[in-house]
Structure formats: structure tokens, C-alpha cells
Amino acid sequence: MLKIIQKRKLWFTVSGIFCLISIIALSVWGLNFGIDFTGGALMELSFSGKDGTHPEIQAVKEILNPLELGEINIQPSGENNLLLRMKAIDETTHQNILSALNEKFTIEEKRFESIGPVIGQELKRKAIYAIVIALVAIICYIAWAFRKVSYPVASWKYGTVATITLFHDILIVLGIFSILGHFQNAEIGTPFIAALLTILGYSVNDTIVVFDRIRENLARSPANTFEETVNKGVNETLVRSLNTSLTTLFVLFAIYFFGGETIKYFALALIIGIISGTYSSVFTASPLLVSWQRWNKRKNI
Numbered sequence: 697m698l699k700i701i702q703k704r705k706l707w708f709t710v711s712g713i714f715c716l717i718s719i720i721a722l723s724v725w726g727l728n729f730g731i732d733f734t735g736g737a738l739m740e741l742s743f744s745g746k747d748g749t750h751p752e753i754q755a756v757k758e759i760l761n762p763l764e765l766g767e768i769n770i771q772p773s774g775e776n777n778l779l780l781r782m783k784a785i786d787e788t789t790h791q792n793i794l795s796a797l798n799e800k801f802t803i804e805e806k807r808f809e810s811i812g813p814v815i816g817q818e819l820k821r822k823a824i825y826a827i828v829i830a831l832v833a834i835i836c837y838i839a840w841a842f843r844k845v846s847y848p849v850a851s852w853k854y855g856t857v858a859t860i861t862l863f864h865d866i867l868i869v870l871g872i873f874s875i876l877g878h879f880q881n882a883e884i885g886t887p888f889i890a891a892l893l894t895i896l897g898y899s900v901n902d903t904i905v906v907f908d909r910i911r912e913n914l915a916r917s918p919a920n921t922f923e924e925t926v927n928k929g930v931n932e933t934l935v936r937s938l939n940t941s942l943t944t945l946f947v948l949f950a951i952y953f954f955g956g957e958t959i960k961y962f963a964l965a966l967i968i969g970i971i972s973g974t975y976s977s978v979f980t981a982s983p984l985l986v987s988w989q990r991w992n993k994r995k996n997i
Contacts, residue, residue: 697928700930707980708980714868714871715871728883735812736810737782737784739790740805743801743802751800757770759796763792767783768780777806834858842855857985860981860984869895891966894969899972899976903977905933907981910925937974941971945970
């Protein structure tokens with residue numbers, strides 16, 4: 697049997713390092729919000745050039761300058777695609793852009809999105825509400841599910857520990873995307889929020905499975921210490937947790953590499969979150985329970 701709980705200081709150190717890096721990245725660079733939250737227009741254009749590549753970015757900007765679109769951010773997307781980001785535009789301006797580019801190049805519009813700043817702020821506010829409501833619902837559910845467990849750790853502490861690990865998982869995902877946003881221009885949009893909500897559900901599901909086995913072992917082996925009981929429960933669910941995560945990750949990696957640019961970062965957020973969630977369920981949540989119980993025991997002596 698692996699001594700997972702006994703090495704909890706090592707696991708806490710690893711989690712602490714990743715959380716610290718994430719906090720620093722978020723403090724220095726923040727998040728690169730997409731047009732879903734900031735408002736603006738996004739166009740993805742495919743260019744059919746003779747050499748199979750897109751034209752120079754500067755050449756595209758020079759063609760669009762007479763339209764007075766303000767600041768335009770243009771970046772490559774694959775070999776022959778360009779992503780154009782600009783202020784929110786109406787349909788007339790949209791068609792003028794396509795006409796101007798069609799005079800010089802052969803293009804195909806892959807997608808077009810335009811969101812006003814008011815709608816963008818409303819989406820940001822609703823995204824925060826969705827995450828907060830999900831967290832509150834999870835805490836209430838765990839407190840209810842473990843309501844009959846009162847010794848040696850009170851039932852509400854299971855919910856608190858599960859919530860701490862959820863913050864751990866979300867913080868790491870946000871931190872990595874802060875770094876990617878700074879160096880790779882990765883944007884945060886509504887698909888990213890959907891990924892965060894999925895991570896919350898996936899991570900807490902894994903944690904509850906481990907906690908449930910601990911609850912069963914508390915009744916079956918009352919003579920064992922709490923540390924021994926928790927370590928046994930973690931070992932008994934370890935293979936299940938790894939198998940579930942690996943089968944999910946196989947699908948997500950396939951989506952990431954073959955699913956196209958539009959869902960690439962959605963899949964990446966899920967990949968990071970599931971890896972982090974599996975780690976926290978096994979190496980953070982249960983060790984936290986033991987550390988909390990030992991701290992209370994020392995305090996009462």
C-alpha cells in the first residue's frame with residue numbers, strides 16, 4: 697500500500713508551488729479576455745494563395761486602413777488563415793472589409809463574431825455568477841451527503857476541504873492561461889467558462905468518490921487511526937481515479953490536436969483542469985483532512 701497521506705508535505709509543496717506561480721502570473725499579466733467579455737469583432741479568413749499561405753500581416757493592414765477601423769489585431773491561425781480582431785462593427789462595415797480584401801486576395805470567411813461592450817460586460821458578470829452558484833451548490837451538496845459523518849472530522853469539513861481543492865484546480869487553470877495569454881495570446885471566452893464549470897463538476901466528483909470510501913472505511917475499521925483509514929481509502933480509489941482521468945484525457949488530446957482552432961483552448965483548459973483535479977483529489981483533499989484532524993487534536997490537548 698502506497699504511503700500517500702504520510703508524504704502529504706511533499707504534495708502540499710507541489711500544490712503550493714503551482715498555486716504561487718499562478719497567483720504571480722495573474723497579478724502581473726492578468727487574463728487576456730476575448731471579445732465575448734470585452735466586446736468587439738472577430739473574423740477568421742482563409743486565404744487561397746499560390747504558395748498555400750496567408751499574405752503578410754502588414755499588407756492586410758494597409759488594405760484596411762482606408763476603412764478607418766481603428767486598431768486591428770491580426771494574427772496567423774494555421775498556414776493560410778488569419779484572425780482579425782477589432783472594435784465592434786455593423787454588417788455594412790463587415791461587408792466592406794470582405795470586399796476590400798477580395799480585390800487583392802482570394803478569401804473565404806470561416807467565422808464572424810461581433811459583440812458590443814455592454815453585452816460583453818454582461819456576459820462577464822453572468823460567468824462569475826455561474827461559477828459562484830456552482831461552488832455554493834457543491835458545498836451544500838457535500839455537507840448534506842456527509843451529514844452523518846461526525847467523527848473524527850465534522851461533516852462540514854469535508855465540504856470545506858473539497859471547496860479548497862476546487863479553488864486549487866481553478867487557480868492553476870487560470871494561472872496557466874494567464875501565462876498563455878501573455879506569451880501565446882490565448883483568450884478567455886465563454887467556452888473557457890464552460891470548461892471551468894466542467895472542471896468543477898469533474899474534480900468534485902473525483903473527490904467525493906475518495907471521501908465516500910473513507911466514510912465506509914471509518915465504519916468498517918474503527919480500530920485504525922484516521923490517518924491509516926484515509927490512506928487506505930485513497931489507495932483503494934487510486935486506480936479508479938487514474939483510469940477515469942486517462943480515458944477522458946485521451947479524448948481531450950484528440951480534440952486538442954484534431955478539433956481545430958475554435959475549440960483548441962477549450963480542450964486545453966479541460967486537460968489542465970482534469971490533471972489538476974485528479975492530483976488534488978488524491979494528493980491534496982484527503983491529506984488536508986488528515987492535517988486538519990491532527991491540528992484539532994493537538995489544539996484540544
